[in-house]
Amino acid sequence: MPGLFGTFGIRGIANKEFSPDLAYELGLALATQLGNEGKVAIGYDIRTSSPMLEHALTSGITSGGCDAVRLGMVPTPVLSFGTKHFSCDAGVMITASHNPPEYNGMKFWDEEGAGFVREREDELEQILEEGGKSVEWDEIGKSEERDAISPYREAILEKIPKFDREMKVIIDCANGAGSNLYPQILKELGCEVVSINNEPDGHFPGRPPEPTPEHIKELSEMVSSSDADLGIAHDGDADRTIIVDENGKSLSGDRVFALAAINYLREKENPRIITTVATSSVLDDAAEKLGGEVVRTKVGEPELIREFRKNGGDLAGEENGGVIFPDWVYCREGLMTDIQFIDYIARTEKTVSELDKTLPEYKQLKKKTDCPEELKPKVLEDLSQKLSDYNPDRTDGIRVVFDDGWYILRPSGTEPIFRCFSEAKTEERAEELADEGMKFLKESLKSVKQEN
Template sequence: MITPSIFKANDIRGVVVGDDPEWDAAGARAVGAAFVEVFGLAGRGFVLGRDMRTTGPELAAAFSEGAMGQGADVIDIGLASTDQLWFASGTFDVPGVQLTASHNPAAYNGVKFCQAKAAPIEPESLVAIAELAQGAPPAPAVVAGSRREVDVLADYAAHLHHLVPLDGMRRLKVVYDAGNGMAGHTAPAVLGPLDIDLIGLFTELDGSFPNHPPNPLEPQNLLDAQAAVREHGADLALVFDGDADRCFIVDERGEVVSPSLITALIARQELERDPGGTIVINTITSRAVDKVVADAGGTMVVSKVGHTSVKAKMAQFDAVFGGEHSAHYYFRDFWGADTGMLAGLHMLAMVGRSDGTMSDLVAGLPSFAASGEINSAVEDVPAVLDAVAAAFAGRGEADREDGLTIVGNGWWVNVRPSNTEPLLRLNVEARDADTMAALRDEALSIIRGGADA
């Protein structure tokens, strides 16, 4: 069973349990067969991983059956974070498939795809997979594929350690919140060997997410880490999403650091290693990054929101680093793919080699007031976008490249449909808090006034 709505802009997400599921094991089998056809993998191999969601083993087995039935060989790495899957794809130089619904609620599961060396899947390929998976089952291959299990966790950890200068650090006290997600699997391998005092929260793998939802973009899901930092006098905290490809940072005061500012810090560091290099951000990353990159002599490229779009820009411009507002961080020396764990290691190294604190590192960066991401359920998205555009007409420059973005003098407003959920997302930034609040409230009143349109 497959409901067409599970095919999103960048991947697959849909409900798999309960009274009204959107896809199931039969659907996963069909997607596996379609993936092999679209990628031309008969007689060739790909790597498969899955997160800790309760439906993962069943869906992974079904996907493998569909793929092997069409003649593909499965390299099964088992439980893995998404960036661990990117690592395996890069190391083995084969396409990759990760069974995960990332930060979505427990009832969901999904699929993320990549080409060999963790390159992003083309949008046309995802459309083709959707069409084939919903069509008649294909005839089986003359020669079925095989499956073998490979453990890449230790090699993944060693690779990350190789990419970050971890010597010369003072001893830090570090909290990490796995949120019952895949960081509970990868963090002990990556952070455990370091000379730090490590305090883990919710490290047990549990796809029901009994402590808090696995989405650190929502402020309430950061409260446990903030409290732990203050309780233990920690230097910082790392907070991961469900599939552990995103990492939020909490400073020594228990305050959340904007992912845009983390992007600025890492961008500046990477430009020191690669003078004049290119940095990729998305449409709603803070303009603070623009100023830091310009001051460092780098070149800025703006992408649409979403990991496939950012990775495509990383490859197109041979960018040294990229960052999104949602705490996705992309590194050229990680095949241009996103890895929250590598970003976390860089922040530990920066703080550990400095004489100051995490908040000291941030204090020297440009300051803007930001609304954060505000979500609204809206039935008629085009009508609401048109209403917002009309209300702001003549007050700034507007474009529709990624939802609706209006850029004024010292401020911007972006309203865009989610790539993964049936929501309209509002982000606003301005030089001062009063201007930001006024713009935010104006846009939000239009959006929510049209929620029943």
């Protein structure tokens, strides 16, 4: 069976897979990991179960001798910012990100506001299994409420100058954690802002929290039928951005990342962009325009920061529209991504579609097949042998690169499945690559099952 932690953090159905008891035990385990002293920042998104889980988590943290600094309902980037701003030893964000409303979860952050790396998550899980350490009655930690939103807003407005010209922006907040804050900051930076789905509501009545093209049709229609310069869509905890151009077409997360990088790094010499093995080649095209390089890591936000801390870098991000600006905060930052896009348009006086056309088009396909957890390592090893002539990249799964495209075969970190992603400049070639990858995957799965 897979461990408690997925690619980053823990998620499950609230009150079933993710209960108040588990939240308490995680709080106690975290306090134990910190040596039963120090401060922990706690934030949560708008899900109906979040306040309940915050109470339980706070009890575990204070029972373990640590102080709880409760930031209330905030976007994930504000929790990251607040952890460092209030000199906390760790942070916890109660969120299930883009998952449906019945889910909730937790992500853990270090003293610099970066997500726990795998080793630290594993250590926390080990403490959880063994049982955390409670303290004596006179060593119980304190619990206090603090405002992280005001200093975050002030820091953003101090860092970012007003845009060169007024831009009309339609922002879809998904009734999520950024609903009140992000539209207001964009107004203060000089935008004309129209907000939809901007009343915080854990039932997500406006649309599902995952900003897919299917889910943001209302935004697309509003942008295309008005004189808006662009549309912006966030997920539930507001750490990711999807952009809609002036014609109502939504850009993939890869392209959002690539265009944000071109604007943000335009004056940087030989910039180093960190991304994962699952991200589009459009990042390589962006790096070439900038005279920089792309470094690829394992999948997961903490892996990007691990590489940044080890070897340096100027920007990091994933294929889902999550971009990390390391000179700001060490987590994916929806608002800063918004700002880079608006600035790019205002500065160049080009439309989103015109900027999008400066990068090559790519077609992507995603396929999957069932694979029992216990067979995943053996399937990977068998694939490695079958594909050895291709000299595959083994950073995370098996990535095979050709002159005209690539595919990656990778086991899910949270489900009993194996995935195949492919990319090429034509749909036909992307299909061919996906079919080849799935053929090898099914052959390996069949042979491994026969051996076992």
